[in-house]
Amino acid sequence: MADRPEVEISYDLERIDFERTSELIRASYWGEKRTDAINRRAFDHSACAAAFIDGQQVGFARAMTDYACFAYLCDVIVWPDKRGAGIGKKLVQAMLDHPDLAGIPAFSLRTSDAHSFYEAFGFEVSRDGMYMRFVR
Template identity: 65%
Template sequence: MNNLEISFDRSRIDFRATSDMIKASYWGEGRSDESHRRAFDNSLCVGAYLDGKQVGFGRVITDYAHFAYIADVIIWPEHQGAGIGKKLIQALLDHPELASVSGWSLRTTDAHALYERFGFVTSNDGIYMRLVRPPRPRSE
């Protein structure tokens, strides 16, 4: 896969394709383009490109010091299984602005094996907690 390029250049991301792919995923159902614009604008985003055409996406929500949360990693269906997801995750973990980050987290229901390759473990240590609540409309 010599022609695979991983880039953090946000201007290269095909917003329409990326938003549509995420909305079609099991975790992105019900999301809007507006919520994706806000989320992408407030995240470190990465794209995967084959011959200049986008085939994958991922992002990290972070304080750039201690905490990073990996989200919305998606590979276009026709390119899955080629190792692109591994390259995206590695690029995020290796990003120089995240070198001091020691606390990484994510949620997945189907990609445990992918993340375990990088040292992620399923949390059931009695420490990790989360709150899931329905989104409220933004006040203008």
């Protein structure tokens, strides 16, 4: 098996390729009704992480949070041609370990198709089958 490329995680919003990230989110089932303006505002008011390989962005994740008690993980997305290389796992772990979020006792998220992916981090399915919660 070939070695996986080194993935760098950055929490610096200035490094994010906003246009490409917004484009991919708008193409997703959860972000199809958003505009660039909505995504810009969401990114600016959230904790964000981006994944890079050789200086090129290949993924993104963010958490809506009060930075004290609660965080809602969302917009976890990996560029289509880079999927399957563990980048999504690195992004989720980076959000759980984010310096401003590491002390938060509870994370939530919503998914319709990635339950087993998030269960590997300790998230559990709620009764409605879509919401999941991670409790430290």
